[in-house]
Amino acid sequence: MSPLLDTALPDPAHSRHLLQQMLRVRRLEEKCVELYSAARIRGFLHVYIGEEAVAAGVIETLAAEDAVVATYREHGHALLRGVSAGAILAEMYGRAEGCCRGRGGSMHLFDATTRFYGGNAIVAGGLPLAVGLALADKMAGRRRVTACFFGEGAVAEGEFHESLNLAALWQLPVLFCCENNLYAMGTALARSESQTDMALKAAAYEIPAWSVDGMDVLAVEEASRRAVDGVRSGGGPHFLELRTYRFRAHSMFDPELYREKSEVAQWMERDPIRLLQAAMETAGQLPEEQWAALQADVDAEITDAVAFAEAGTLEPVEDLTRFVTSQPGSELTSRAASDHNRARSAEGRAG
Amino acid sequence: MKSTYREAVRAALRDAMRRDERVFLMGEDVGRYGGGFAVSLGLLEEFGPERVRDTPLSESGFVGAGIGAALGGMRPVVEIMTVNFSLLALDQIVNNAATLLHMSGGQFNVPLVIRMTTGAGRQLGAQHSHSLEGWYAHIPGLRILTPATLADARGMLWTALEDPDPVLIFEHGSLYNVAGELEDDAGPVELDKAAVLRPGTDVTLITYGGTLAAVLDAADQLAGEGIDAEVIDLRVLRPLDDGTILGSVGRTHRAVVVDEGWRSGSISAEIAARIGEHAFFDLDAPVERVCSEEVPVPYAKHMELAALPSAERVVAAARRAVGARG
Numbered sequence: 248m249s250p251l252l253d254t255a256l257p258d259p260a261h262s263r264h265l266l267q268q269m270l271r272v273r274r275l276e277e278k279c280v281e282l283y284s285a286a287r288i289r290g291f292l293h294v295y296i297g298e299e300a301v302a303a304g305v306i307e308t309l310a311a312e313d314a315v316v317a318t319y320r321e322h323g324h325a326l327l328r329g330v331s332a333g334a335i336l337a338e339m340y341g342r343a344e345g346c347c348r349g350r351g352g353s354m355h356l357f358d359a360t361t362r363f364y365g366g367n368a369i370v371a372g373g374l375p376l377a378v379g380l381a382l383a384d385k386m387a388g389r390r391r392v393t394a395c396f397f398g399e400g401a402v403a404e405g406e407f408h409e410s411l412n413l414a415a416l417w418q419l420p421v422l423f424c425c426e427n428n429l430y431a432m433g434t435a436l437a438r439s440e441s442q443t444d445m446a447l448k449a450a451a452y453e454i455p456a457w458s459v460d461g462m463d464v465l466a467v468e469e470a471s472r473r474a475v476d477g478v479r480s481g482g483g484p485h486f487l488e489l490r491t492y493r494f495r496a497h498s499m500f501d502p503e504l505y506r507e508k509s510e511v512a513q514w515m516e517r518d519p520i521r522l523l524q525a526a527m528e529t530a531g532q533l534p535e536e537q538w539a540a541l542q543a544d545v546d547a548e549i550t551d552a553v554a555f556a557e558a559g560t561l562e563p564v565e566d567l568t569r570f571v572t573s574q575p576g577s578e579l580t581s582r583a584a585s586d587h588n589r590a591r592s593a594e595g596r597a598g
Numbered sequence: 599m600k601s602t603y604r605e606a607v608r609a610a611l612r613d614a615m616r617r618d619e620r621v622f623l624m625g626e627d628v629g630r631y632g633g634g635f636a637v638s639l640g641l642l643e644e645f646g647p648e649r650v651r652d653t654p655l656s657e658s659g660f661v662g663a664g665i666g667a668a669l670g671g672m673r674p675v676v677e678i679m680t681v682n683f684s685l686l687a688l689d690q691i692v693n694n695a696a697t698l699l700h701m702s703g704g705q706f707n708v709p710l711v712i713r714m715t716t717g718a719g720r721q722l723g724a725q726h727s728h729s730l731e732g733w734y735a736h737i738p739g740l741r742i743l744t745p746a747t748l749a750d751a752r753g754m755l756w757t758a759l760e761d762p763d764p765v766l767i768f769e770h771g772s773l774y775n776v777a778g779e780l781e782d783d784a785g786p787v788e789l790d791k792a793a794v795l796r797p798g799t800d801v802t803l804i805t806y807g808g809t810l811a812a813v814l815d816a817a818d819q820l821a822g823e824g825i826d827a828e829v830i831d832l833r834v835l836r837p838l839d840d841g842t843i844l845g846s847v848g849r850t851h852r853a854v855v856v857d858e859g860w861r862s863g864s865i866s867a868e869i870a871a872r873i874g875e876h877a878f879f880d881l882d883a884p885v886e887r888v889c890s891e892e893v894p895v896p897y898a899k900h901m902e903l904a905a906l907p908s909a910e911r912v913v914a915a916a917r918r919a920v921g922a923r924g
């Protein structure tokens with residue numbers, strides 16, 4: 248494992264942007280761990296520390312109108328998609344100001360305005376949803392992409408195969424992003440799959456697929472751009488296997504009995520943030536004061552977010568049964584109808 | 599106009615697809631084959647393969663895709679051949695369709711309709727004969743419909759499609775060939791109320807879906823014995839229309855609940871409990887229940903019949919209720 252990035256650096260502003268995006272995720276989650284230990288937030292907490300290059304590289308290549316579907320390890324995806332750190336933390340605090348009014352928690356972040364569709368705690372549960380979102384786009388004649396993140400553990404579920412098959416059969420605009428961090432809780436990939444090459448599995452469904460170094464944000468971004476272009480230009484689903492590693496335990500309850508500390512340490516040498524930072528420094532792209540300013544920005548964002556969450560209010564218990572079904576007079580039906588018709592006429596195929 | 603139940607459901611599908619171009623039908627064999635129960639016969643020719651969409655054998659995959667399409671602004675009607683196979687999609691229905699609105703703090707509606715057949719009576723053996731609609735009625739976030747009449751077979755679909763939340767429609771397999779008169783202008787119906795199909799004063803017979811015919815038959819037999827039975831067709835298992843049930847029991851003071859599901863933990867148990875909770879002092883007799891025997895539905899005709907509610911068992915239960923003078 249080389250400590251250097253293979254990929255050529257882009258212009259300094261863009262490198263800095265990617266570095267900052269990864270750092271935002273890292274600091275947010277380090278704060279989550281701290282808040283969890285202090286019992287300020289509860290429930291299951293799965294952090295993404297070590298995997299930031301995956302979300303940062305892929306989400307960078309999506310457009311505002313695209314959709315994102317993720318798993319229970321989704322704080323970073325939500326943040327980079329545009330959900331504020333405050334709304335994310337407030338959700339974990341169970342506050343009304345959270346992105347789901349405290350009803351979702353860490354594993355169920357959703358946000359309609361950024362088309363962020365979870366936040367799914369059922370392994371592989373998000374894949375069919377992504378297929379359906381893409382089907383809706385295709386049927387309405389919209390050129391949107393749905394990016395679907397899932398772990399390599401999901402590959403063993405039937406829904407993975409059903410979803411890849413449907414997406415390929417119907418040539419739907421889905422980008423499947425398999426975050427292969429080698430472990431499904433404590434189950435090493437080699438102990439759960441007869442075929443451990445994820446791209447080969449996708450190829451069996453006639454889906455163009457690449458395996459990418461998931462610690463190299465530039466490599467992720469480049470591969471993702473290629474795949475997103477393929478999807479958006481009508482090439483049907485594409486598949487990325489992003490080879491990465493989580494530096495922390497599966498969840499806050501995991502004693503991590505299944506892997507050696509030395510293995511973790513070895514992977515930490517390829518920390519995606521440090522790799523990019525070092526490459527930028529070597530190339531003279533990251534003067535000391537810029538790095539300091541960038542960190543200060545991120546720290547301020549997280550400090551503000553914690554304050555926002557701490558100051559949040561509790562949803563009234565009288566509202567417990569709200570949102571089980573829609574309130575009478577919901578605007579949804581008419582709103583969705585006009586969206587649909589607008590999209591179709593924009594494509595010149597109304598009627 | 600003469601119609602069968604099957605034709606009424608088909609007319610509802612055709613009508614919905616004509617009214618709203620976001621509506622499409624998706625499921626195993628709905629297109630080229632014409633539907634496992636011939637419900638969608640002819641629709642492929644009329645609407646094309648985009649909107650009458652054959653799927654592979656992937657219940658979880660295509661039900662989940664229906665949920666996603668609903669999130670994406672479409673109005674999918676997903677057909678699952680029978681409720682038995684819906685168990686392969688239980689995760690999607692319970693963990694996604696029913697929960698997304700609440701988990702997202704009210705942001706994401708799932709305006710999806712899932713249709714499936716339910717019930718026994720055709721000697722298909724256990725894995726094609728179960729009545730699990732009561733299970734689904736347990737799930738907050740879902741609306742559960744059980745059309746028992748031609749008018750409801752014709753009318754419930756469009757109203758269901760207008761609901762911003764997921765709706766499951768259970769069509770009893772023995773109903774498809776039932777023929778009768780349907781109003782020429784039959785169309786959408788409301789989905790909030792149970793129907794009093796036959797007024798009466800001595801006992802309330804409460805049922806839904808596939809057992810309605812047996813219950814009406816029982817009411818005729820009881821009338822011959824001088825027992826005037828009121829018959830309620832629940833129509834909607836979730837949310838239950840307590841008002842109609844309790845109002846009727848308040849008048850007749852006796853209730854028999856007829857449910858093709860198994861007795862333990864069934865919708866009939868829920869109804870009996872609600873009557874006990876809210877109409878205890880109106881009752882002149884214990885609430886009677888006629889349910890399926892607690893066995894996987896057997897294949898042999900006589901065994902299958904013995905396992906299912908019948909007019910005779912309903913009559914006997916009603917007699918017991920009326921005989922128990924309070």
Ligand SMILES: Cc1ncc(C[n+]2csc(CCOP(=O)(O)OP(=O)(O)O)c2C)c(N)n1
Nearest residue numbers: 320368369370398399400401428430431432
């Ligand atoms: C259907 C289902 N089965 C089991 C679980 C319990 N579980 C939660 S996370 C997990 C491991 C998933 O691993 P992977 O998909 O590789 O994702 P990662 O956690 O590595 O990001 C398991 C087994 C679950 N949530 N859902």
